[in-house]
Amino acid sequence: MKILHNYKNITRKLQNGVILLGNFDGLHRGHQRLIWEAKEIATKSNAPLITITFEPHPRDYFNLEDAPFRLTPLRNKAHQLEILEIDAMLVLNFDQKMALMAAEDFINDILVNALKASHIVVGYDFCFGKGRQGTPDLIRDIAKIDVSVIQPVTSPDQEIYSSSRIRGYLKSGKPGHAAALLGRPFEVEARIESGAMLGRTIGFPTANVELGDFLRPLYGVYAVRAGVEFDGVVEWFDAIANLGKRPTVDGVTELLEVHLFEFSDDIYGHNLRVAFIEFIRPEKKFDGLEKLKLQIAADCLVAKQILHTRAAGAS
Numbered sequence: 001m002k003i004l005h006n007y008k009n010i011t012r013k014l015q016n017g018v019i020l021l022g023n024f025d026g027l028h029r030g031h032q033r034l035i036w037e038a039k040e041i042a043t044k045s046n047a048p049l050i051t052i053t054f055e056p057h058p059r060d061y062f063n064l065e066d067a068p069f070r071l072t073p074l075r076n077k078a079h080q081l082e083i084l085e086i087d088a089m090l091v092l093n094f095d096q097k098m099a100l101m102a103a104e105d106f107i108n109d110i111l112v113n114a115l116k117a118s119h120i121v122v123g124y125d126f127c128f129g130k131g132r133q134g135t136p137d138l139i140r141d142i143a144k145i146d147v148s149v150i151q152p153v154t155s156p157d158q159e160i161y162s163s164s165r166i167r168g169y170l171k172s173g174k175p176g177h178a179a180a181l182l183g184r185p186f187e188v189e190a191r192i193e194s195g196a197m198l199g200r201t202i203g204f205p206t207a208n209v210e211l212g213d214f215l216r217p218l219y220g221v222y223a224v225r226a227g228v229e230f231d232g233v234v235e236w237f238d239a240i241a242n243l244g245k246r247p248t249v250d251g252v253t254e255l256l257e258v259h260l261f262e263f264s265d266d267i268y269g270h271n272l273r274v275a276f277i278e279f280i281r282p283e284k285k286f287d288g289l290e291k292l293k294l295q296i297a298a299d300c301l302v303a304k305q306i307l308h309t310r311a312a313g314a315s
Contacts, residue, residue: 001078005090014115102130173279
């Protein structure tokens with residue numbers, strides 16, 4: 001998948017394509033339905049399939065959120081779109097110029113003149129342009145092309161697949177519920193940082209990562225799958241993770257600490273993907289490192305059983 005940051009130099013190979021418009025935070029099952037519909041249209045017309053998204057997220061630009069809320073920051077979003085076999089992702093810089101761009105100019109300058117779009121696909125609630133004046137009908141009127149609007153997608157129990165619901169599940173320690181809406185476990189992805197190496201002294205070395213723009217799930221201990229990137233290839237391991245401020249040893253610095261089972265290689269500086277499988281317990285302050293060590297050992301047994309059961313059920 002090609003990642004583009006400038007709509008003014010689109011190659012002919014990527015013109016006359018089917019365009020997906022949206023922020024797609026999470027790329028959940030609802031977004032995936034939209035993508036499948038667009039892929040079907042693109043395949044029938046032998047056209048490229050291009051996603052247009054915005055970075056930073058408009059909510060960040062307008063300061064509509066007090067805390068990190070992203071389910072899929074740009075790098076992770078690119079990974080998921082590549083899995084879904086999108087031909088290209090056009091990332092538009094959401095700055096003051098973009099925020100003030102009239103919907104008519106967005107249609108003419110980007111969709112018509114630059115991309116020469118043949119078909120547009122959007123979700124039922126997507127708007128764009130200054131004052132959110134851009135609508136599917138306005139695209140049809142100006143660009144004179146077909147626009148498909150995908151209605152809300154619901155689960156078998158009639159729960160709408162939405163990013164806000166997924167965020168709510170993660171904040172309440174329900175990663176399994178979030179995964180059901182996402183169609184995969186929620187992931188955090190970051191580079192492994194060198195830490196104080198306290199975990200090594202108590203027998204549980206950890207790979208430490210900062211969450212950056214990712215949403216913060218409920219603080220606590222999780223059974224996870226950890227994907228370490230080696231020369232562009234990700235190798236997955238069963239693991240346990242603690243997310244929080246480590247009240248026994250620090251109490252101030254937020255960190256995601258991941259202990260990989262049956263693994264001892266030096267992976268500092270590597271990229272790490274952490275897939276949250278199941279919540280084990282809340283974060284807790286212990287009376288000394290020895291009691292912390294005993295609890296970690298017990299948590300590891302629980303995590304291994306959870307991951308073993310999950311793997312057996314998937315086979």
